[in-house]
Amino acid sequence: xxxxxxxxxxxxxxxxxxxSQWALGxxxxxxxxxxxxxxxxxxxxxxxxxxERTRFxxxxxxxxxxxxxxxxxRFIDAHSASPVCTPTRASIMTGQNPCRHGITNWTLYPxxxxxxxxPVLLPPDWRMEGLQRDDVTLPRLLQSAGYRTIHAxxxxxxxxxxxxxxxxxxxxxxxxxxxxxxxxxSYWGEKNxxxxxxxxxxxxxxxxxxxxxxxxxxxxxxxxxxxxEAMDEAIAEEQPFYLYMSHYAVHAPIEADDDYVxxxxxxxxxxxxxxxxxxxxDASLGALMGNLDRHGIADDTIIIFMSDNGGLSAHARGxxxxxxxxxxxxxxxxxxxxxxxxxxxxxxxxxxxxxxxxGVPVISDDFFPTILSMAGVDAPEEHMATVDGRDLTPLLQGxxxxxxxxxLVWHYPHAWGASGPGIIPHVSGRRSDWKLIHTYxxxxxxxxxxxxxxxxxHDLAEAHPERVEEITADLHDYMIAVSAxxxxxxxxxxxxPLPGDEPGIRVACIGDSLTYSAGVSDPAVExxxxxxxxLLGDAFNVRNFGLGGATLLDxxxxxxxxxxxxxxxxxxxxxIVMLGTNDTTGPPRDAWARIDGFEDDYSRLLAELxxxxxxxxxxxxxxxxxxxxxxxxxxxxRANLRERAPRLRELRIRIRELAxxxxxxxxxxxxxxxxxxxxxxxxxxxxxxGYSLVAQTVAAGMEPWIEEHQLRGLPPRREDASGDFxxxxxxxxxxxxxGYLLEAPSQSGAFALRRLAEPAEDDVTFRVxxxxxxxxxxWQNGFLVFGDAGDPHTLVVAGVFLGGGxxxxxxxxxxxxxxxxxxxxxxALGPMELVVTYQPEPxxxxxxxxxxxVMLDLPRRLGPITHRGLHCRQTRTQxxxx
Numbered sequence: 019x020x021x022x023x024x025x026x027x028x029x030x031x032x033x034x035x036x037x038s039q040w041a042l043g044x045x046x047x048x049x050x051x052x053x054x055x056x057x058x059x060x061x062x063x064x065x066x067x068x069x070e071r072t073r074f075x076x077x078x079x080x081x082x083x084x085x086x087x088x089x090x091x092r093f094i095d096a097h098s099a100s101p102v103c104t105p106t107r108a109s110i111m112t113g114q115n116p117c118r119h120g121i122t123n124w125t126l127y128p129x130x131x132x133x134x135x136x137p138v139l140l141p142p143d144w145r146m147e148g149l150q151r152d153d154v155t156l157p158r159l160l161q162s163a164g165y166r167t168i169h170a171x172x173x174x175x176x177x178x179x180x181x182x183x184x185x186x187x188x189x190x191x192x193x194x195x196x197x198x199x200x201x202x203x204s205y206w207g208e209k210n211x212x213x214x215x216x217x218x219x220x221x222x223x224x225x226x227x228x229x230x231x232x233x234x235x236x237x238x239x240x241x242x243x244x245x246x247e248a249m250d251e252a253i254a255e256e257q258p259f260y261l262y263m264s265h266y267a268v269h270a271p272i273e274a275d276d277d278y279v280x281x282x283x284x285x286x287x288x289x290x291x292x293x294x295x296x297x298x299x300d301a302s303l304g305a306l307m308g309n310l311d312r313h314g315i316a317d318d319t320i321i322i323f324m325s326d327n328g329g330l331s332a333h334a335r336g337x338x339x340x341x342x343x344x345x346x347x348x349x350x351x352x353x354x355x356x357x358x359x360x361x362x363x364x365x366x367x368x369x370x371x372x373x374x375x376x377g378v379p380v381i382s383d384d385f386f387p388t389i390l391s392m393a394g395v396d397a398p399e400e401h402m403a404t405v406d407g408r409d410l411t412p413l414l415q416g417x418x419x420x421x422x423x424x425x426l427v428w429h430y431p432h433a434w435g436a437s438g439p440g441i442i443p444h445v446s447g448r449r450s451d452w453k454l455i456h457t458y459x460x461x462x463x464x465x466x467x468x469x470x471x472x473x474x475x476h477d478l479a480e481a482h483p484e485r486v487e488e489i490t491a492d493l494h495d496y497m498i499a500v501s502a503x504x505x506x507x508x509x510x511x512x513x514x515p516l517p518g519d520e521p522g523i524r525v526a527c528i529g530d531s532l533t534y535s536a537g538v539s540d541p542a543v544e545x546x547x548x549x550x551x552x553l554l555g556d557a558f559n560v561r562n563f564g565l566g567g568a569t570l571l572d573x574x575x576x577x578x579x580x581x582x583x584x585x586x587x588x589x590x591x592x593x594i595v596m597l598g599t600n601d602t603t604g605p606p607r608d609a610w611a612r613i614d615g616f617e618d619d620y621s622r623l624l625a626e627l628x629x630x631x632x633x634x635x636x637x638x639x640x641x642x643x644x645x646x647x648x649x650x651x652x653x654x655x656r657a658n659l660r661e662r663a664p665r666l667r668e669l670r671i672r673i674r675e676l677a678x679x680x681x682x683x684x685x686x687x688x689x690x691x692x693x694x695x696x697x698x699x700x701x702x703x704x705x706x707x708g709y710s711l712v713a714q715t716v717a718a719g720m721e722p723w724i725e726e727h728q729l730r731g732l733p734p735r736r737e738d739a740s741g742d743f744x745x746x747x748x749x750x751x752x753x754x755x756x757g758y759l760l761e762a763p764s765q766s767g768a769f770a771l772r773r774l775a776e777p778a779e780d781d782v783t784f785r786v787x788x789x790x791x792x793x794x795x796x797w798q799n800g801f802l803v804f805g806d807a808g809d810p811h812t813l814v815v816a817g818v819f820l821g822g823g824x825x826x827x828x829x830x831x832x833x834x835x836x837x838x839x840x841x842x843x844x845x846a847l848g849p850m851e852l853v854v855t856y857q858p859e860p861x862x863x864x865x866x867x868x869x870x871x872v873m874l875d876l877p878r879r880l881g882p883i884t885h886r887g888l889h890c891r892q893t894r895t896q897x898x899x900x
Contacts, residue, residue, distance in 0.1 A: 021243050022235070022239070022243070025239065025242060025243055025246070025305050026301075026305075027308070028246070028304070028305040028306075028307075028308030028309050028312065029082070029301040029302070029304035029305040029308060030304065030308075046258050046318075047163070047164070047165070047258045047393050047394055047395075048258065048318055048319060048320050048366075048392060048393065049258050049259050049260070049261075049310075049315060049318060049319040049320070050160075050165075050259075050260045050261070050319070050320045050322070050389060050392060050393060051260075051261045051263060051306060051319060051320070051321045051322070052110075052260070052261070052262050052263065052264075052322050052324075052385070052389070053263045053265075053303055053306070053321060053322065053323045053324075054107075054110075054171075054262070054263070054264045054265070054324055054325070054326055055265055055267065055268065055299055055323075055324070055325045055326070055361075056103060056172055056200075056201075056264075056265060056266055056267060056268060056269040056325070056326055057103070057268055057269045057270075057325065057326070057327060057328075057329060057330045057350055058268055058296070058299070058325035058329060058360065058361060059074075059325070059328055059329020059330075059331070059342060059343045059346075059349065059356070059360075059361075060325075060328065060329065060343055060346060060355075060356075060359045060360055060361055061074035061075060061329075061343060061344075061346075062074065062078055062268070062296050062329055062361070063075065063078050063080045063083050063296070063300075063361055064076075064078050064079060064080045064081075064083065064084055065080060065083045065084055065087045065092065065361070065363070067092060067093075067094045067361055068094065068345070068472075069094075072344070072345065074342075074344075077282075077285070077293060078293055078296050078297070079278075079281065079293075079297050079300070080296065080297065080300040081300065081304065082300045082301065082302075082303040082304030082307060083300055083303065083323065083361075083363065085304070085307065086303065086307070086321060086323060086363045086365055087363055087373065088372060088373050089365045089367075089372050089373075090321070090363055090364050090365030090366065090370050090372065090373075090374075091363070091364050091365075091370045091371065091374045091375065091376050091414070092362075092363055092374070092375045092376070093362035093363070093364070093376050093378075093380055094375060094376070094377050095359070095376075095377050095378065095379045095380070096324065096359070096360055096361070096362030096379075096380050096381075097358045097359055097360060097379065097380065097381045097382070097426065097428075098324075098325065098326055098327045098328070098358050098360050098381070098382050099115055099116055099358075099381055099382045099383050099428070100116050100122070100327060100358070100428060100429075100430055101327050101328060101350055101351050101352055101353070101357030101358050101428065101430055101434075102123065102124050102327055102350065102351060102430065102434065103124050103174055103200055103269075103326045103327055104121055104123065104124045104125045104148060104174050104175070104200065105119075105121050105122055105123065105124075105430075106326045106327055106382050107173075107174055107175060107264075107326060108121040108148065108149055108175065109381075109382050109383045109385075109386075109406075109407075110156065110382050110385045110386065111149060111153070111155045111156050111157070111175065111188065111386070112149070112153060112154065112155060112156070112386060112401075112405075113156075113383055113384075113385075113386025113387055113397075113401075113402075113404075113405035113406065113407045114383065114386075114404055114405060114406055114407075115381075115383050115406040115427050115429070115500070116428075116429050116430075117406075117427055117429040117445075117496065117497060117500050117502040118404060118406060118500040118501075118502070119145070120144055120145040120503060121144065121145045121148055121149065122142065122144045122145075122429060122430065122431055122432060122503070123141070123144060123146075123430075123432045124174070124200050125146060125147070125148040125174065125175075125176065125177045125198070125200075126177060126178060126198065126199065126200070126221070127146070127177050127178050127179075128146055128147040128148075128177040128178070128179065128180055129146070130146070131146060132146075132432075133432040133433055134432075134433040134434060134435035135433065136433040136443065136459070136505075136508075136810075136811075137459075137508075137748070137767055137769075137810045137811070138459050138507065138508055138509070138747050138748040138767065138768075138769070138810065139433070139443055139458060139459055139505040139506065139507065139508060139514070140505060140506040140507070140508055140511070141431070141432055141433075141505060141506075142431050142432075142503035142504050142505050142506065142513070143503050143633075144431075144432075144503055146177060147176060147177050147180050147182065148174075148175055148176035148177050148180065148182045148183075149175040149176050149182040149188060150176060150180060150181050150182045150187075151181035151182065151187045151188070153182075153188070154397065154398065154401040155188045155189045156189070156385075156386050156389060156390070157169070157185075157188060157189030157190050157260060157262065158188065158189025159189070159390060159395055159396075159397055160189070160260045160389075160390075160393060160395060161189050161190075161191060162395075163393065163394075163395040164257070164258065165257070165258050165259060165260045165393070166191055166192070166251075166252040166255070166257045166258070166259040166260070167189055167190045167191045167192070167259070167260045167262075168190065168191065168192045168194070168245065168248045168249070168252070168259060168260065168261045168262065169185040169186075169190040169192060169193045169194060169196050169262050169264065170192075170194040170195065170196075170241050170242075170244060170245040170248065170261065170262065170263050170264065171194065171195060171196060171241045171245075171262075171263060171264040171265045171266055172196065172200065172201075172202075172264045172265065172266045172269070173185045173193070173196030173197060173198070173264070174196075174198070174199065174200040175188055176188075176198060177198055178198040178199075178221065179198075180198075183197055183198035184196075184197070190262070192248050193226075194226060194241060194244045194245060194248065195224050195225060195226045195227050195240075195241060195244070196264070197224075197225050198221070199221050199222045200269070201222055201266065201269045201270060201271070202222060202224045202237055202266045202269070202271075203218055203220070203222040203223045203224060204216070204237075204271065204273060205236055205237040205238070205266070205267070205271070205273045205275070205295070206234075206236070206237075206273060207230045207231060207232065207233040207234055207235040207236065207237070207240065208232065208233070208234060210223070210228075210231040210232065211223060211224035211227055211230075211231070211237055211240075212224075216271075224237065224266070227240050227241075227244070234276070236275045236276070236277070236298055237266055237267070238265055238266075238267050238275065238295070238298040238299055238301075238302055239277075239298065239301075239302070241263075241265060241266075241302070242263075242301075242302040242305050242306070245261060245263055245306065246305065246306070246309050248261070249261060249306070249309060250309075250313075253313050253315065258393075260389075260393075261306075263302070263306065265299050265302065267295045267296075267298065267299045268292060268295045268296055268299065268330075269330075270330065270334045271334075272288055272291050272292050272295065272334055272335070273291060273295070274290070274291035274294050274295075275291075275294040275295055275297070275298040276294075277294070277298065277301075278293070278294035278297040278298055278301075279291055279293075279294035281293075281294070281297070282294060285336075286336030286337050287336065288334075288335060288336030288337075289335065289336040289337060292335065292336070303323070306321075307321070316367065317367040317368065318367070319367070320364070320365065320366045320367075320392055321363075321364070321365040322362075322363075322364050322385070322389070323361065323362060323363040323364070324360055324361065324362045324382065324385075325360040325361055326360075326382075327350050327357065327358060327360065328343060328346070328348075328349050328350050328352070328355070328356045328357040328358055328359060328360060329342055329343045329349050329350060329356065330342070330349055330350045331343055331348065331349025331350065331356060331438070332348075332349060332350065332351060332352075332436035332437065332438045332441060333436050333832075339438060340356075340438045340439055343355075343356035343359075344473075345472055345473045346359055346472065346473065347439055347440065347473050347474045347475070348438055348439040348440045348441065349438075351430075351434035351435075351436055351438075351441045352438065352439060352440035352441050353428070353430070353440040353441075353442065353444040353446050353455045353457070354439060354440040354455075354474050355468070355472065355473075355474060356440075357428075357440065358428055362380070364414060366392070366414055369414060369415055370414050370415075371416065376413065378413060378419070378420065378422050379422065379426060379448065380408075380410060381407070381426050382407075383405075383406045383407035383408075384407040384408050384409070384410050385407065386405060386407050387402075387405055387407050387408065387409040388407070388408075388409050388410040388411055388414075391409045391411045392411060406427075406500075408420045408421070408424070422450065423449055423450050424449070425447055425448070425449055425489075425492045425493070425496060426447070426448040426449075427445065427446070427447055427448075427493065427496060428444075428445065428446040428447075429445045429446075429497075429502060430443065430444055430445070431443050431444075431445070431458060431503065431504050431505045432505075433811070437807075437809060437811045437812045437830065438807075438812075439807060440455070441809070441811075442457050442458075442459065442809050442811075443457070443458040443459060443505050444456060444457045444458060445458070445493060445497070445502075445504075445517065447489045447490075447492060447493040447496075447517075448468075448489075449488070449489055449492070450469075451467055451468045451469035451470075452465065452466075452467060452468075452482075452485050452489065453465070453466045453468055453474075454479075454485070454486060454489040454490065454493070454517075456490070456493065456517040457745075458504065458505050458514045459514075459745075459747040459748075459769075459810060460745035460746060460747040460769075460771070460808070461514075461515065461746075461747075462744070462745050462808070463479050463486050463490065463517070464477045464479055465477060465478045465479040465482055465485055465486050465489075466478065490517045490518040491518050493516070493517045493518065494516050494517050494518030494519065494587075494589075495587070497516050497517075497631055498516070498586050498587060498589060498630065498631065501629040501630065501631065502516075502631050503631065503633075504516065504631050507748070508748075509728065509748060510727045510728055510729060511727050512591055512632075512633075512727060512729075513591070513631060513632055513633050515589075516589055516631055516632075519589050519632075520559055520588065521559065522556075522557060522558055522559030523557055523558045523559065523591050523592070523729060524558075524559045524561070524588055524589060524590045524591050524592070524632065525550070525551075525554070525558055525559065525560045525561070525590060525591070525592045525593075525594065526561055526563055526585050526588055526590035526592070526593045526594070526634070527546070527547040527550065527560065527561065527562050527563060527564065527594045527596075528563045528564075528578065528581070528585060528593055528594065528595045528596070528597070529563070529564050529565075529568065529578075529594075529595065529596035529597055529639075530564060530565060530566065530567060530568040530569070530578075530596070530597060530599055530600050531564065531565075531566040531567060531568075531600075531703065532546075532564070532596060532599060532641075532642055532702075532703065532704070532712075533545075533546065533547065533562065533563070533564030533565075533594075533596050534562065534564030534565060534566055535547070535548075535562075535564065535704070535709045536566055536703050537699050537700075537703040537704065537705070538705075538706045538709060539706075541562070544706040544709060544710075545562055545564070545709060546709040546710070546712040546713045546716070547560050547561070547562035547564070547713075548560075548562070549709060549710050549712075549713035549714075550594075550713040550716055550717055552713075553713055553714065553717040554717060554720070554724075555730075557729065558729075561588055561590075563581050563584065563585055563588075565578065565580065565581055567600055568580075568581070568597065568600060569597070569600045569601045570597050570598075570601055570616060570619040570620055570623065571601060571613075571615065571616075571619060572615075572619060578597060578623065582623075582626060585627070586626070586630060589630055589631055589632040590627075590630070590632050590634045591632045591633075591634055591635070592634050592635045592636075592637075592720065592723070593627050593634045593635070593636045593637070594637050594639065594685070594716055595623070595627075595636060595637065595638055595639060596639035596641065596642075596687065597620070597641075598616075598640075598641045598666065598669040598670070598673060599641045599642070599644070599666060599702065601613060601616060601669060602662040602665035602666045602669060613665070613669075616669065616672060617672060617676055620638075620673075620676055621676070621680065624636060624680055624682065635683065635723050636682050636683065637682070637683045637684065637685045637716070637719060637720070638673055638676065638677040638680075638682050638683070638684050638685070639673075639684075639685045639686075639687050639716075640670045640673055640674060640684065640685065640686050640687055640688050641666060641669070641670060641673075641687065641688065642687045642688060642691050642702075642704065642708075642712065643688045643691050643692045643693075643698075644659055644662060644663045644666050644701060644702055645659070645693075645695060645698055645701045645702075646659035646660040646663055646701060648695045648698055648700075648701045649695065651700065651701055655700065655701065656701075659701045659702070670688065683719070683723070685715065685716060685719040686715075687712055687715055687716075690711055690712075690715050691704070691708060691711065691712075694708075697711065739751045739752055739758055740770075742758075742772075743770050743771060743772050743887070744771050744772050744773040744808060744885065745769065745770075745771040745808050745885075745887075746768070746769065746770050746771070747768065747769050747810065748762060748767055748768035748769060749761050749762040749768025749769075749770075749890075750768075751770045758770070758896070758897055758898070759894055759895070759896045760888055760890055760894070760895050760896075760897065761894050762890045762891050762892060762893055762894075762895070767889055767890065767891045768889065768890060768891070769803065769810050769813070769887055769888075769889050770887045770888050770889075771803070771808050771885045771886070771887035772885065772886060772887055773808065773884060773885055774883065774884055774885065774886060777806075777882035777883060777884050778856075778882060778883040779858070779882050780858065781855065781856065781857050781858070782804075782855070782856050782883055783853065783854070783855045783856075784802055784804060784852075784853075784854045784855075784856075784886050785851065785852070785853050785854075786802055786851070786852050786888065786897050786898075787850070787851045787852075787897065787898050788800050788850060788851075788852065788888075788895055788896060788897040788898075789850070789895075789896050800817045800818040800850070800852070800888075800890055800893075800895050800897075801815040801816060801817030801818070801826075801828075801888065801889040801890065802815070802816050802817050802852050802854050802886070802887075802888060802889075803815045803816075803885075803886065803887045803888065803889045804854070804856065804883055804885060804886040804887070805880065805883065805884070805885055806880045806881040806882060806883055806884055806885075807884060807885065808884070808885045811830060812830060813830075813885075813887075813889070814827070814828070814829045814830075814856070814863055814876065814880075815827070815828045815829075815889055816828075816852065816854045816863060816865040816872075817852055817865070817867075817889075818842060818850070818852075818867070819839075819842070823841065823842050824839040824840060824841060824842050825839065825840045825841070825842050825865055825867050825870055825872050826838070826839050826872070827839075827863050827865055827872055827873075827874040829863070829874060829876050829877065829878070830877075830878070831876075831877030831878055832877065832878065833877070836874065836876075836877055837874070838872050838873060838874035839872060840865075840870050840871065840872035841870065842867075842870070843867070843868040843869060843870050844868055850867055850868060851867065851868075852865065852866075852867050853865070853866040853867070854866075856880070856883065858879070858880065860875065861875060861876045861879050861880070862874070862875050862876070863876060
């Protein structure tokens with residue numbers, strides 16, 4: 019019998035049972051099989067994972083999964099850590115959520131961002147290199163405990179050319195066909211598992227399977243044959259094994275498995291090919307289970323089954339997009355449940371009750387502590403302190419529960435590339451059945467009750483503001499704690515706000531009584547931070563974190579460390595740090611003996627601030643002067659200052675050197691005040707005029723940064739009319755007389771979108787009157803926009819293009835943007851009326867303006883129109899007659 023025949027017998031449960039000597043006397047750690055499928059949807063199985071069977075359960079044939087469900091537990095509320103692959107795989111390997119481990123998108127090259135272009139956002143600073151040799155990983159810990167660790171299939175842990183591209187650098191003894199790429203060139207052995215035959219890059223070629231090149235061996239089958247051989251070797255050596263069976267299936271390209279595709283006649287050909295890939299994956303699971311039976315070790319082996327993200331639905335599939343995971347909404351890449359809810363089955367013989375069901379929400383972060391607990395293996399305490407997952411063994415054993423109300427987090431701060439419902443840079447948080455989705459381009463919060471609305475069709479944010487506030491606060495605190503990285507505005511390069519952040523460009527003034535501005539009658543008005551806020555303008559949100567007598571010295575209260583949690587919660591974009599005056603002696607009086615730790619303490623503070631999601635720019639201030647010879651001082655005060663002044667001069671030099679060593683901006687606050695006794699009150703503290711001069715000096719020092727990020731002239735952060743709209747990104751909307759004013763300083767454009775009261779199914783006409791104040795006529799402005807989702811990627815835009823002197827219609831299509839133009843009559847800056855009509859049949863947009871007309875047939879049929887709005891660039895566009 020050849021290997022392929024044996025595989026088929028194992029897959030169908032027809033192999034004869036054996037009993038190894040190891041199995042007869044085994045009192046070792048259990049074997050563990052983690053069977054991970056790529057892009058498999060929640061309902062891509064004959065095993066129902068909902069409260070009732072769905073039409074998809076009746077489509078697919080997965081007898082091995084059915085057996086696994088009979089012998090174990092079905093998790094009906096299980097989730098991947100991300101709606102795309104690499105972040106989830108890193109969460110399994112480390113136990114950390116993508117928010118924490120920083121691998122937030124799929125990896126390929128260490129120096130090429132895989133994030134798609136977005137109209138208003140830039141991607142965050144994320145770990146494009148992926149996992150690396152120095153990371154603490156699950157297989158490395160199991161390996162150290164005596165497990166034979168076997169990797170088979172898709173790795174996609176680390177980028178090309180890095181240590182993480184090879185699974186053996188991450189703790190696997192054996193690597194079968196794993197490398198940097200996240201998909202196969204082909205599933206067909208006749209094509210050598212290469213993309214070359216279809217003109218694709220060789221980076222996708224599956225390595226190490228040359229034995230099967232030129233044969234009719236489907237990739238799933240080849241991986242299974244090699245995995246079975248590796249299992250047999252571990253069993254022969256009487257070594258417990260951890261098999262990470264990580265199939266490339268059912269990731270694109272969708273290619274038919276000839277052994278099964280004939281069973282799916284009568285459905286879309288692409289869907290038939292997809293179903294054949296699902297069944298081939300299931301046959302692999304059956305073969306592994308059959309091999310455990312053959313060796314007599316099935317009762318000593320734990321099997322965990324999961325997918326790395328929700329099912330692909332936006333493209334590459336047959337039929338209508340975004341429907342392949344119903345009743346879940348959308349699919350891979352989406353913030354909705356279709357993007358992250360996945361099939362999960364666990365068999366733990368003698369522990370898990372057979373044919374049981376668990377409805378507790380779990381996430382792939384949980385696999386790391388759970389598998390270690392199953393194996394009886396410890397992880398380093400310092401790493402466990404960073405693990406986000408929970409040990410599920412009490413839940414599986416029936417001896418306890420986990421906190422079902424814990425916060426689950428999904429952080430995908432990237433443009434994925436496809437378009438569709440929920441496919442937008444976002445972070446989501448869930449407590450119990452309540453799920454909040456925060457979308458980064460517009461700062462919008464959506465709230466869904468998954469207990470009654472698994473399809474996420476009813477946004478309850480307005481009905482339950484207390485739930486929004488609660489989950490938003492939880493997300494904010496968690497993202498601060500783990501130093502989550504968020505997208506940046508194209509217009510400024512600054513990070514977007516976190517959920518729950520205060521508005522504006524946040525500036526934290528950190529320091530002692532000089533920052534607090536002791537001695538003035540009204541610090542809320544006369545302090546230097548208050549004066550700084552006035553100088554910077556309404557776009558800035560300046561907060562005073564001054565603390566009387568504060569030092570940097572740990573354990574010498576009052577200390578700046580007492581303020582650190584409040585500073586972090588503020589999540590500043592800029593920090594003005596003015597410390598040192600009290601560190602010359604400080605309370606207690608012998609603090610000078612510990613001043614050698616000054617640089618270490620200051621560096622620690624800088625590291626804490628730099629780790630914040632706001633990625634603040636930091637200015638270190640050389641302290642204001644100390645003037646022992648100032649007239650009017652008491653003898654005691656004069657003696658105290660004379661003792662401290664030389665030490666302060668030394669600290670000033672050390673701060674200057676520290677700023678240079680840390681690459682931090684520096685401000686000299688001494689020179690403008692030195693010798694100006696009229697601006698001091700007691701040789702140290704300042705008058706109101708002195709604090710005003712400090713504010714002027716700080717504002718001048720910040721000016722290069724403000725200019726660099728084009729922050730001057732940004733719309734004020736208060737009293738805007740953005741709340742009148744469903745979504746605003748890239749600018750601000752103000753009340754105008756009549757109508758509204760949309761300010762768009764960003765070259766990438768500002769959108770103001772409003773959800774229609776009722777979706778428009780039939781012909782619809784939008785009308786707006788507008789005038790523009792153009793600051794850069796080469797940029798487009800005055801575009802009416804509409805679409806079937808509140809996502810800028812999907813909007814049709816129609817209006818005035820100043821640079822080209824045209825009326826223009828632009829629409830996204832599968833092969834890029836399509837466009838139609840007509841000459842713009844008259845003066846572009848004067849008042850004009852745009853009338854835009856959309857006809858679902860034949861999918862045509864017509865724009866009328868000043869007697870000129872332009873038409874465009876759309877490349878994509880829109881669904882019901884749900885949003886309308888305005889788009890402009892680098893202008894102020896007033897619109898009315900809305």
